[in-house]
Amino acid sequence: MSRWADWFAITPAQVERFFAASCEDESPDDAVMDLLEPLLEKRSKRRLHVMMDKAWEPIHKCLNGDRGGYYDVDFGAGKYPLDMLVAGGEQLLVDGHRWAGLINHETEVPALAVALAKVKKATFRKRFFALPDKQFHGINDEEFDWVWAHFEDLPPFFAKVAAKGHGVICTISL
DSSP states (O other), rough: OOOOOOEEEEEEEHHHHHHHTTTTTHHHHHHHHHHHHHHHGGGGGGGSSEEETHHHHHHHHHHHHHOOOOOOTTTTOTTOOOOOOOOEEEEOOOOSSSSEEEEOOHHHHHHHHHHHHHHHHHHHHHHHSSSSSSSSSOOOOHHHHHHHHHHHHHHHHHHHHHHHOEEEEEEEOO
């Protein structure tokens, strides 16, 4: 199971389109995927984009106190605004092989940018080493360095997105 994650900056107009697509009566998942697929296909060409492998999962767990084990993620864990990082404010896809959450441009992205900038490596490390020893990754210094290196991509991304007044789509392949 790959479980790659992508965070895409999207304009306020795109935020509205994604939200409207998720509310369609007939097939909201198809409507959301129609908007999401072009982002996924051209991800390498996007300036405001973070792509990461499975490191998103321990990042979520360290920031939100999620105590789940191997591929057991509680998207409802944590407190605002850090719970928005992976879960987003609005779940856009219900079924299928992909999960997607919308983080709105008005309040959630700015709040998350501030909260991520305040995350200290020592606190994150303490939480990482407190994770149950039933993760897909080891609980050791090498794995911590790998997870922290991925985390370090997120605060500047969210700061730039917030400065532009954009929203974010977080999508995970399941």
